[in-house]
Amino acid sequence: MATLIVLAVIALVVLVTLSRAIRIVPQARAGIVERLGRYQRTLDAGLALVVPYVDRVRPLIDLREQVVSFPPQPVITEDNLVIQIDTVIYFQVTDPKAASYEIADYIAAIEQLTVTTLRNVIGGMSLEDTLTSRDKVSTALRLVLDDATGKWGIRVNRVELKAVDPPASIQEAMEKQMRAERDRRAAILTAEGVKQSQILTAEGEKQSAILRAQGRRESQILEAEGQSKAIETVFGAIHAGDADPKLLAYQYLQTLPLIAQGESNKMWIIPSEITQALAHLGSALPVPKAPPGPAPNPGELGPADATEDGPQAPPP
Numbered sequence: 001m002a003t004l005i006v007l008a009v010i011a012l013v014v015l016v017t018l019s020r021a022i023r024i025v026p027q028a029r030a031g032i033v034e035r036l037g038r039y040q041r042t043l044d045a046g047l048a049l050v051v052p053y054v055d056r057v058r059p060l061i062d063l064r065e066q067v068v069s070f071p072p073q074p075v076i077t078e079d080n081l082v083i084q085i086d087t088v089i090y091f092q093v094t095d096p097k098a099a100s101y102e103i104a105d106y107i108a109a110i111e112q113l114t115v116t117t118l119r120n121v122i123g124g125m126s127l128e129d130t131l132t133s134r135d136k137v138s139t140a141l142r143l144v145l146d147d148a149t150g151k152w153g154i155r156v157n158r159v160e161l162k163a164v165d166p167p168a169s170i171q172e173a174m175e176k177q178m179r180a181e182r183d184r185r186a187a188i189l190t191a192e193g194v195k196q197s198q199i200l201t202a203e204g205e206k207q208s209a210i211l212r213a214q215g216r217r218e219s220q221i222l223e224a225e226g227q228s229k230a231i232e233t234v235f236g237a238i239h240a241g242d243a244d245p246k247l248l249a250y251q252y253l254q255t256l257p258l259i260a261q262g263e264s265n266k267m268w269i270i271p272s273e274i275t276q277a278l279a280h281l282g283s284a285l286p287v288p289k290a291p292p293g294p295a296p297n298p299g300e301l302g303p304a305d306a307t308e309d310g311p312q313a314p315p316p
Contacts (some may be wrong), residue, residue, distance in 0.1 A: 004047055004048055010238075017052045017225075019055075020050070020052035021049055021052040023043065023047075023057055024046070024051055025043050025045050025046060025060065027045045028063045028064045029060040029061065029062060030044065030045075030061045030063055030096040031057045031060050032044065032057070032058040033055050033056070033057055034055065034066065035051065035055045035056075036054060038057060039101065050059055060226055061066070062093065063092070063096070065157060066090070066091055066106060067089070067090055068089045068091070068110065068111070069086070069162065070087050070088075070089070070111050070115070072085060072086050072163070073085055075119050075122045076122070076182060078123060078124055078129055079126045081127050081166060081167065081170060082167065083122075084164075085118060085122070085161060085163070086161045087159060087160070088116060088159070088162050089110055089145070089156060089158075089159055090156070090160075091110065091156045092154070092157060093153060093159060094099075094153055095153025096153065099152055099154060100259065102151060102153065106149070106154055110145065110156075111272065112145075114145060117144045122139060125137075127166060127170070132218040134161045134164070138158070138161060139312045141159040142156055145159060159164050173294065198207040221248070241293055
């Protein structure tokens with residue numbers, strides 16, 4: 001019975017010794033080995049052997065890129081406004097030994113360094129520059145943090161401003177300004193639209209008037225050309241037919257009513273040549289003959305008739 005107990009104790013001691021001597025380090029992790037309280041070596045990923053009861057492995061350090069979001073910090077700008085800024089830090093441990101022995105808590109150290117650096121950078125900028133120059137602020141923070149944390153075995157890859165919250169009164173004033181700017185732009189766009197509409201309408205009316213005038217001009221030209229050709233044809237026909245003055249007078253009298261036609265004619269003066277045309281036309285018409293009747297007696301003729309027909313007889 002005592003032998004079994006001794007064997008069990010020995011087996012237990014061996015198992016514990018082996019468990020303390022064999023260590024498995026996961027990928028992207030690193031272990032710090034201390035022998036009798038002093039730094040011995042750094043364990044990389046994989047299987048590693050240590051001296052049991054002499055070497056001690058500290059908690060594993062994550063070598064992957066880590067993200068830390070810090071709570072809002074009050075920062076005073078150059079124009080004496082207090083704003084709340086949330087920051088996000090992306091960092092990575094590059095030297096596990098320095099991260100273990102050069103700084104006690106590198107997360108808290110990065111947070112405090114970020115706050116002080118942020119206040120220094122924002123203190124030299126106005127509120128408008130802070131809101132519109134986040135990349136500039138992020139770059140300045142990253143350079144300062146990366147330089148300060150290099151001796152800690154930490155590399156700061158990125159620094160982002162997650163939120164920049166000005167005071168409520170400033171936010172309200174900014175919203176009013178934005179609304180006024182939007183209203184102004186809307187009014188300008190509306191005025192520009194009305195202006196363009198009126199310009200296009202005027203251009204359309206102008207083109208329409210020009211086209212109508214051109215149409216009327218071409219119509220009048222064609223009408224005048226037609227009348228000219230008609231006159232030439234009539235003139236040629238008159239000369240070819242050798243018309244006499246009586247026919248010309250008749251055509252002239254037929255043309256006079258056409259000359260007087262027109263909505264704009266309020267008064268028409270009869271030309272002086274109409275008397276000559278009437279004379280020619282009158283000569284062309286036949287003279288009406290007197291109706292036949294009984295011949296008068298010579299004795300019944302009066303003095304006037306006797307004068308016209310022959311010598312008057314002496315009175316008895």
